Amino acid sequence: MKNSATACRITGVGANLPERVLTNLDLERMVDTSDEWIVTRTGIRERRIVNEGTNTYELALPAAREALETAGVKAEELDLIICATATQDRYFPSTACMIGHGLGSGDAPAFDISAACSGFIYGSSIINQYFKGGATKHALLVASEIYSRIVNWKDRSTCVLFGDASAAVVFSAADGPEGLIDTCIRSNGEYGSFLTGGAITRAGDPLSGALPSMGENYFIEMKGNQTFKVAVKSMCDVAQRILKENGMSVADVDLVIPHQANIRIISAVGKSLGLPEEKVYSNIHRYGNTSAATIPLALYEAQKEGRAKKGDVVLMVAFGGGLTWGASLMRL
Numbered sequence: 001m002k003n004s005a006t007a008c009r010i011t012g013v014g015a016n017l018p019e020r021v022l023t024n025l026d027l028e029r030m031v032d033t034s035d036e037w038i039v040t041r042t043g044i045r046e047r048r049i050v051n052e053g054t055n056t057y058e059l060a061l062p063a064a065r066e067a068l069e070t071a072g073v074k075a076e077e078l079d080l081i082i083c084a085t086a087t088q089d090r091y092f093p094s095t096a097c098m099i100g101h102g103l104g105s106g107d108a109p110a111f112d113i114s115a116a117c118s119g120f121i122y123g124s125s126i127i128n129q130y131f132k133g134g135a136t137k138h139a140l141l142v143a144s145e146i147y148s149r150i151v152n153w154k155d156r157s158t159c160v161l162f163g164d165a166s167a168a169v170v171f172s173a174a175d176g177p178e179g180l181i182d183t184c185i186r187s188n189g190e191y192g193s194f195l196t197g198g199a200i201t202r203a204g205d206p207l208s209g210a211l212p213s214m215g216e217n218y219f220i221e222m223k224g225n226q227t228f229k230v231a232v233k234s235m236c237d238v239a240q241r242i243l244k245e246n247g248m249s250v251a252d253v254d255l256v257i258p259h260q261a262n263i264r265i266i267s268a269v270g271k272s273l274g275l276p277e278e279k280v281y282s283n284i285h286r287y288g289n290t291s292a293a294t295i296p297l298a299l300y301e302a303q304k305e306g307r308a309k310k311g312d313v314v315l316m317v318a319f320g321g322g323l324t325w326g327a328s329l330m331r332l
């Protein structure tokens, strides 16, 4: 069993969702699909989509500001800014640098991490190590995703799954039973082809400066069935492992927040871990898969709904393209 004193704890959470709602009925008019197919196969009823031209860092800023305000931390007090995103605005500067600039965080180090839907868990693991190093007082972890920009809107097998969102968490130094108990992150590039995405050609014309229309030059490819199976197995394995390594069992957990990719994956993970439904959080019906943002967004809503309270033990577990997967265990 590991040391029980934590190095950091969550002091503020924020979220920002685009106002525009894209329902399954809207999608019926765009591709050969049906509300019934989408709901029964995925649990998704609607998702949020940004207006064209919105940047990933712009979507992130209100979420980051809310998290800082709740934490009572000023931007200039941040020692570290990490943005988890697979839909960064540019190769450089990083989204995190743009967020830091927008917040006015001075010269705090800022960088993006690429771990697809596991990005928030990867970020929390990195942050935990910074705090254990001792010099960090406050760190901001933002997950911001605009998948509507990389989705091929003519491909029914993927375009129905994703949505846009941003959520942010402030971690502050701690030294007690409350806070981040442990994290565990893993990857296996052998399964990389299960889930890939990217740009088909360069983004934009260098002479005219014109940008491609949303989705035109990008793609997401997924081996849905294989992904499904490996997702359930890897999330269950890592959840059991992190609990065991910290001398806990599922009975000690008040709430599990799994990555929101598919309600059937979420149910299968809950069932396999032997958890009652009320201990497994889901909001996928409202937002779809918002990649790295699903877990902090779910934490934000779970706190608002009173389902994640101070002192509760929360287990977050994710998987994503890479493949990557991991878990974060915390006492709020």
Ligand code: ACO
Binding pocket: 032, 033, 034, 037, 038, 041, 042, 116, 117, 118, 156, 157, 158, 160, 195, 222, 223, 224, 225, 227, 228, 231, 261, 262, 265, 289, 291, 319, 320, 321
């Ligand atoms: N509407 C109607 N029919 C569809 C649609 C659609 N939107 N999409 C696919 N179909 C059809 C297929 O063409 C296929 O038709 P066929 O039988 O005539 O060939 C049929 O539906 C069944 O397709 P499957 O792919 O077998 O459907 P499945 O039950 O596996 O569900 C799904 C597909 C929802 C993608 C599921 O496999 C899944 O959720 N997998 C996991 C995906 C996931 O978790 N991704 C998250 C990763 S995100 C990240 O890391 C970036």
